[in-house]
Amino acid sequence: MRSHGVSNFPDPSGSGGVRKETAQQLGISESVLDTANSDCQSLLLPGESLSGQATQTVIPQEQQDYLNVTACMHSHGFPTFPEPAFSRMGQVEFPMVQQLLDISSPGFAQAYHTCQKLIPTGLPFTGSEG
Numbered sequence: 001m002r003s004h005g006v007s008n009f010p011d012p013s014g015s016g017g018v019r020k021e022t023a024q025q026l027g028i029s030e031s032v033l034d035t036a037n038s039d040c041q042s043l044l045l046p047g048e049s050l051s052g053q054a055t056q057t058v059i060p061q062e063q064q065d066y067l068n069v070t071a072c073m074h075s076h077g078f079p080t081f082p083e084p085a086f087s088r089m090g091q092v093e094f095p096m097v098q099q100l101l102d103i104s105s106p107g108f109a110q111a112y113h114t115c116q117k118l119i120p121t122g123l124p125f126t127g128s129e130g
Contacts, residue, residue, distance in 0.1 A: 004036035041087065058092045058123060065119050066092055072115035077107060092124055 001009035006026055023033040058066070066084040073081035080100050084092050101108060119125055 001036050001040055004039050005032045006036045009036075058086065062120065062123060063092070065123070066125075068118045069115045069125075072118060073111055076111035076114065078111055094125070 006028060008026055023030045026033065063084070063086055066086075070081055070083050078101060082094055082096055082100060085095050086092055097103060103109075103112075116125055
């Protein structure tokens with residue numbers, strides 16, 4: 001991370017975990033942090049994350065559930081809701097949701113609450129994983 005522009009990235013703890021820091025806390029732009037995270041992700045073992053927290057691997061059959069969420073959001077009035085991104089390590093994220101949409105609007109909250117039910121319980125973004 002440090003060699004990719006995040007000069008004050010924290011050292012791992014004794015348990016191997018790293019505190020999850022925001023770009024603002026690190027004094028860098030979101031784009032620098034995103035690029036560093038992306039560039040360094042391949043150095044982690046499957047199921048590991050830069051935050052030190054275990055990650056959930058999403059299998060191909062489950063990826064369709066996330067694609068269904070996008071279709072649901074589109075049909076509920078959010079045509080710019082982004083497609084999920086699946087990493088080669090089986091991770092999922094919905095990139096740029098906050099930049100593309102007003103996620104604080106009541107309409108978004110209602111649509112997302114409805115659509116996230118399409119994701120099986122226990123997978124990321126179901127709202128059930130603490």
